[in-house]
Amino acid sequence: MNCEMNELFGFAHLHKNFKPELARLVYKQDPDIVKNIATSEARKLHGMHRCVMREVHLKSGFIRFESSDHGMLYAKINLEHKTEDMLLQHFHNRFPLFHIVLEVKGVSWLINKSGVISKYNLSVLDLVKQLEIRLPKNELLCELDLGESGDDLWNKYYNSQYIGERRNLKLMKKMMPLKYREDGFETFNSRRCCKLSEFF
């Protein structure tokens, strides 16, 4: 039963509007009804849980890293909920050979190669600069640095994937809500808009 409840409401407490009273109320209700989300309170709490999961899921796809030759991947991001830890853990599992740094609202979060998370009141660039002095060069990231052409690679590739006959901006906007995109992320494509109504 606890396992089922965890699956439904486990991350609701990370939601920006989470209130412990709501969780207490839901946990007092008939478990058979609650685990099938058949009350408005359970639905609300489950909604919060899903909102948090959605942010983690979308952000883990939409964050774009800069790389440092000293074995660091870093990015400045915006988060609505308290999901820094989950995101850092996700990227640590993905890139265990590198240190990951994320800046959220002026605070930088670092997860090192051993998986230890620490928090610094510095901008991501300042923190990376300081760490670069101490960390050795990472051969793999040095080799993968493609210089200026590296920055254009994604733009070229992304634009090549578009099929004009299937144009469906509404679906794109639904799948990639503005609030989850980082600054400058794929915005160059809006230049392709050809109808005035789409501009507005």
Place this chain on the structure above:
Amino acid sequence: MNILEKVKVLGDAGKWDTCASTASNRKVTGTDRVGNVAAGGICHSFTEDGRCVSLFKTLMTNQCKYDCKYCQNASDCAKNKVMYKPEELAKVFMHLYTKNYVEGLFLSSGVCKDADFTTEKMLEAVSIIRTKYKFNGYIHFKVLPGASRDSVKEASKIADRMSINLEAPNSSRLSQISAVKDYKIDILRRQAWIKHIAVSSGQTTQLVVGGSGETDLEILKMVDWEYENMKLRRAYYSAFVPVQGTELEWKDKTPFQRENRLYGVDFMMRQYEIKLNEFREVMVDGNLPNGDPKMHLARNYFDGPIDLNVASRDELLRVPGIGPTCTQRIVNLQNNGKKISKRSELKSIGVVLKRAEPFIKIGGWNQKTLFGF
């Protein structure tokens, strides 16, 4: 040609392959690696056509000896013909992956010289990615028609998912769009090999819808057979779009609604276990009627509104607006002796009332249509 141009040309040539799934249950361990797989799959971007961009989907080369009439890479199409060097492809992919632009690699190719020569080049690129760069993430490897059993086996060692495109539902339809490919030998035999080898994320296939004048029934019959006999994980449908410079550039494009209907039926066959015969009853001349197939199926299946508190799982699954999760929740409530008596309860459970109401009774009442009134 420089690397940026190659990325553009070969990315453009590979965009018609639609498999964007990256979900894998393969266990990734150890710390001396780059990359992992996610059980749910992650989308990294969406193009303006609404399709997910999660894989670095590219061709090894756009040179091809085959003559598929719908394809921009066909032998008689005059285009920039280029090929990646294996090292080049590996580096570009790893650059994109470490910046978190993509979730994995989707590697396909035109058939240059012969299938084994091209497959060898593809394998070389993937080997560099897996060994030199220690990449442990998702790779979808496209098997080329005519590839040898050994090369298919070799590919299975480094790929998460493998696929070979059917393109058409049967050999006579394929012969209308390609005179060189042999449906049974070049495609079905390779599918059988993949089935026996068994890769972690299974095999998939893709069909061009409307390219050879086939009906929905022909497509669904073939796909149904494939699910049964080839252990197909899923099929992808791609509505035919005429491409300039190809032999079929004069042909009208297939409406995307047809592709959507096929996806809908395919989903119901896989997830709801509804048999193809039920859909046959609502088809007109072998094609699905316009509109939502589930709605047509429900109109044909139900004599009147059903009481949710006593309805069976099979009945619930056939109600539009009720999916597998809601069905399970309603069945759980029935098993626990809890009765649903309000619309708000159904809404909380996740039922789409607007679609479901004509087919259900809540507390003995059902929504009347104006006609019924």
